[in-house]
Amino acid sequence: MTSILPSTQAQFEITPAHRAEMELAARYACEGPRYTSYPTAPQFRQDFPLDQYLAWQQRDGDHKRAPLSLYLHLPFCKDICYYCACNKVVTRQKGVARQYLDRLHKEIEQQSQLVGKQRPITQMHWGGGTPTYLDDAEITELMHMLASHFRLLDREYREYSIEIDPRTVEAATIALLKGVGFNRISLGVQDFDPVVQRSVNRIQPYEMVADLVANIRSHHFRSLSFDLIYGLPHQSHHTMAETLRKVNSLRPDRIACYNYAHLPQRFSSQRAIDRLTLPAPEEKLLMQQMISHTLQDAGYLHIGMDHYVLPDDELALALAEGRLQRNFQGYSLHMADDLLGLGVSSISQIGDFYLQNERDVESYYRHIDSGKLPFTRGCMVTSEDKLRRHIIMSLISDLRLDIGDCNRQFGIDFSAKFPEELAALGPMVRDGLLEINEREITVTRRGRPFLRNICMPFDAYLTAHRGDQPPPRFSATI
Numbered sequence: 001m002t003s004i005l006p007s008t009q010a011q012f013e014i015t016p017a018h019r020a021e022m023e024l025a026a027r028y029a030c031e032g033p034r035y036t037s038y039p040t041a042p043q044f045r046q047d048f049p050l051d052q053y054l055a056w057q058q059r060d061g062d063h064k065r066a067p068l069s070l071y072l073h074l075p076f077c078k079d080i081c082y083y084c085a086c087n088k089v090v091t092r093q094k095g096v097a098r099q100y101l102d103r104l105h106k107e108i109e110q111q112s113q114l115v116g117k118q119r120p121i122t123q124m125h126w127g128g129g130t131p132t133y134l135d136d137a138e139i140t141e142l143m144h145m146l147a148s149h150f151r152l153l154d155r156e157y158r159e160y161s162i163e164i165d166p167r168t169v170e171a172a173t174i175a176l177l178k179g180v181g182f183n184r185i186s187l188g189v190q191d192f193d194p195v196v197q198r199s200v201n202r203i204q205p206y207e208m209v210a211d212l213v214a215n216i217r218s219h220h221f222r223s224l225s226f227d228l229i230y231g232l233p234h235q236s237h238h239t240m241a242e243t244l245r246k247v248n249s250l251r252p253d254r255i256a257c258y259n260y261a262h263l264p265q266r267f268s269s270q271r272a273i274d275r276l277t278l279p280a281p282e283e284k285l286l287m288q289q290m291i292s293h294t295l296q297d298a299g300y301l302h303i304g305m306d307h308y309v310l311p312d313d314e315l316a317l318a319l320a321e322g323r324l325q326r327n328f329q330g331y332s333l334h335m336a337d338d339l340l341g342l343g344v345s346s347i348s349q350i351g352d353f354y355l356q357n358e359r360d361v362e363s364y365y366r367h368i369d370s371g372k373l374p375f376t377r378g379c380m381v382t383s384e385d386k387l388r389r390h391i392i393m394s395l396i397s398d399l400r401l402d403i404g405d406c407n408r409q410f411g412i413d414f415s416a417k418f419p420e421e422l423a424a425l426g427p428m429v430r431d432g433l434l435e436i437n438e439r440e441i442t443v444t445r446r447g448r449p450f451l452r453n454i455c456m457p458f459d460a461y462l463t464a465h466r467g468d469q470p471p472p473r474f475s476a477t478i
């Protein structure tokens with residue numbers, strides 16, 4: 001059994017500067033999109049122009065040869081985690097993976113035909129649900145299906161990643177994942193505190209994760225990343241200090257820290273969480289501060305909103321070279337313009353289109369069985385959307401916007417085009433969250449926790465939602 005905990009660690013002290021940052025956060029707290037796309041998913045509609053997408057795909061052009069990213073959604077989980085907001089099916093019924101793989105195979109045939117089979121797959125991610133719900137034979141079969149219909153790469157620079165649930169993966173499966181071509185692994189850790197783990201129905205002791213990490217390291221994966229969540233029941237800055245100490249002892253290359261959004265009306269599993277056990281907003285802000293300061297003190301670089309990476313990680317280099325992007329999987333290297341999502345509920349971003357697959361498994365099966373593509377919602381991006389997407393994605397990834405470059409690329413005069421947006425940013429400038437001059441907008445170190453707030457004035461749909469529909473609900477920005 002692995003035991004590598006360091007015995008001492010500097011204590012996190014709450015200074016007046018931290019208090020000031022927390023007061024600021026309380027002032028800016030509101031609901032807002034995470035901007036994994038723009039337009040954001042609530043803007044996707046059933047009556048999107050699918051015929052135009054199909055016609056564009058029929059034409060030859062660079063888009064039939066350009067690199068492509070793949071995302072595969074594998075929705076099954078053996079147990080429910082109460083905080084979960086993913087599209088998943090909790091089941092232990094035998095044969096469900098078989099039924100799903102059969103449909104996925106048909107979708108892979110259809111979609112590869114449409115997007116082009118020769119496009120190099122520079123990035124691939126299997127998410128869920130729990131991808132390791134599949135057994136070793138099924139994982140091998142699925143990778144074989146993909147290799148038969150797409151041009152998978154064996155080059156070192158490829159980024160093929162898979163999410164792993166430490167509770168369900170067998171030790172021998174790690175070797176198999178390496179063998180079938182994955183070079184990155186992402187572990188759902190969330191929190192190491194036993195009380196927190198019990199309260200969200202996800203029990204995975206530190207020793208279990210540490211053994212798994214040792215196994216992953218022994219197979220020389222390029223990168224190991226942890227997902228953490230703050231804002232869970234029974235969490236406090238005391239429990240978080242201990243979790244961070246344990247995380248740091250395992251030294252993952254990347255750490256993504258997500259803010260738990262308690263939306264029990266939308267996500268039924270969250271109804272099992274007693275609201276009274278959730279940390280108070282000030283405690284949550286304190287945890288956010290603590291995560292940021294502790295991980296940076298431990299040598300991690302803060303990337304974008306919520307990612308921390310070791311300085312030699314490719315994401316750190318990508319940030320320095322302006323090759324960082326934000327998409328449905330969070331932050332990643334920009335290696336391909338198009339992302340094809342496969343499987344129930346997955347979203348594709350291809351050319352001028354966002355396309356989302358049917359979100360219900362049984363309906364997804366019916367679409368596939370009747371020979372139809374499973375897209376049921378989407379949107380075509382307008383030139384105005386592209387401009388606003390460029391601004392939002394620059395700010396949220398690079399923490400700056402080059403105004404001159406934006407003017408040249410889109411043929412605009414920034415200050416004449418966005419007077420209201422610039423006025424809305426005024427209070428944030430006065431609070432020291434960003435700096436604006438005629439050449440650029442720069443997010444300051446102080447402004448980083450407020451990236452979603454900083455982007456929101458440029459989101460034309462936030463105020464102009466359709467009058468016959470209620471405004472979309474988003475999670476808290478801070």
Ligand code: SF4
Binds near residue numbers: 076077081086128188
């Ligand atoms: S958090 Fe992950 S493992 Fe847990 S129920 Fe949701 S998708 Fe499944």
